[in-house]
Amino acid sequence: MNFFPEKLEKIEPSGIRELFSKAKGKANVISLGIGAPDINTPDGLKEALKDAVFNNFNNYDLTPGNKEFREAITRNYKEDYGVDYSSEEGVIVGCGGVQIIYVALQTYLTPGDEVLLQAPCFLTYPRQVVLAGGKIVWMPSTEDFSIDIEKTKESITDKTKFIFLNFPSNPTGAVMTREELKAIVDLAVDNDIFILSDEVYEYYTYDDNKHVHIASIDDAYEKTITVNSFSKTFAIPGWRMGFGVTTPDILRPILRYHTYIIANATTPMQIALANFMHTKEAKEFKKYVKNEFQTRRNTIVDGFNSIDGVKCKRPKGSFYCYANVEETKYSDGKDFSERAFEDADVVVVPGTEFGPNQDNYIRASFGSVSVPQIEEVVDRFKNIL
Ligand SMILES: Cc1ncc(COP(=O)(O)O)c(C=O)c1O
The missing domain is CATH 3.90.1150.10 (Aspartate Aminotransferase, domain 1)
Incomplete structure (x- = not known):
């Protein structure tokens, strides 16, 4: 059978x-x-997890995530990029960045909607688009693995719902400049397309290259869902700790979906990270x-x-x-x-x-x-x- x-x-x-x-x-x-x-x-993070478990933070927590953890996350964005997210209504914590992408796509895609993905990209994106009933539209890369903006313009239709950005990139290591990214943001904003910006490698840029938080570019904030994760940042891929930051209007429907998939992300991990992420050791x-x-x-x-x-x-x-x-x-x-x-x-x-x-x-x-x-x-x- x-x-x-x-x-x-x-x-x-x-x-x-x-x-x-x-x-x-x-x-x-x-x-x-x-x-x-x-x-x-890091040892301090392992200790923090042990403390969280022994201090009995082992219960369910709120659907968007633990309150103190969400505050620690928004503090990061304010300090690093000057972007103010609402810790009450603009953060979602999930089981890895992958799960945040999943819930965002499942929430917003209706069958036939198109999603712009760069070729090459993280292999989970195309699979998740198909799982959510969407249609993949590939954006070609230039010689240096940036997105070819001129060719991308020609691919936009009235069905285009999302454009995915992932810089620094898996698999190419590309980092686009603020000016180049601004041209993509303008394209998305002018055509009313959501930007899903996967920034899980934000801390790994080399030489003079600096990470650009997409939502910090002009009007991008209103249209962007930023996905991030602690898997790479603190070497804890097995903890499955990821999150998203966005506007309350974009997040509200995503949270409704999220409730029925995971209820909330693992509680002790959130407490441990909240206590660790702003320390000197971190x-x-x-x-x-x-x-x-x-x-x-x-x-x-x-x-x-x-x-x-x-x-x-x-x-x-x-x-x-x-x-x-x-x-x-x-x-x-x-x-x-x-x-x-x-x-x-x-x-x-x-x-x-x-x-x-x-x-x-x-x-x-x-x-x-x-x-x-x-x-x-x-x-x-x-x-x-
Ligand atoms: C671009 C990108 N996004 C997301 C993830 C997954 O992150 P997480 O472990 O938080 O699900 C990976 C993992 O390799 C990745 O390369």
Whole structure:
């Protein structure tokens, strides 16, 4: 008997998750597959969680999130970007950034609505758009992995409901400038399109590149849902702690939906983060991780570019590099990834996971490998090539 529901046949399984489980069963594997930091969660945050549990913060809490936690989140945006969100009506806490994107799309999309996604993008977006009954419209990227604004203009119709922005980007590490982003914001505002800005890598920008909080650009605030997460910021992807900030008008219907999916996000985690996120240790941790990732980025980019046929731009942010392998002996990024796994015990992800026309690319995460491991990967690639 086939019980597999038809509505899920259009949703491909996650190639990255499959690689993740394959790699777990093999010895000597170095994985540049999954997008998670290998750095230990700060001790102060672990202590704060223990305290929250032992102080009996184990009950249900409010649907939008714990009050003190929401206040701590809005304080961040005021201090970092000068944007005032209402802690009472403008914050939603969920089980990871992914769940916030899910509830936003499920709330606002009606069948046939169009969603503009950059190719390449985080693989969850297209799957979630389809799950919510929407239609994906791909926005091409320029040479430097920015959104091609002129081509995007031509894709807007009266059905366009959302435009997704994700800078710093997964998978390319691109960061667009404020001026470039303003042109996209204007396009969205003029055409009455919601902006979903996924800013989970906001703290990881390198050299002179600065993160731009989209809602801080002119009229963007009124149309933007910002998604964020503590998975990467404090190295706690397993805690499943994400949130959104937006206007009360945009949030109200989302919260109605949210109530019936999760009721509220895990209480002790929220208390722990509320008590930890503005401490000196938290600030130092963010600085330490950023420096560590910048060193890894330099090692991996220089290493990859020293391999014949591999070309890799220096990512301005996030912890991925997106390398072109077109000129290697392998036929494409998929073939490269398969050979890397079978012959070199290295996991990288083929570009095809991230959208159309990505056949020539592989994504390598340097979030969970040390500098010596990166050097070892470069040696292994040189050997198989
Ligand atoms: C761009 C982007 N958004 C969201 C997420 C997921 O974050 P969370 O763990 O909070 O669900 C990821 C994880 O890799 C990501 O790369």
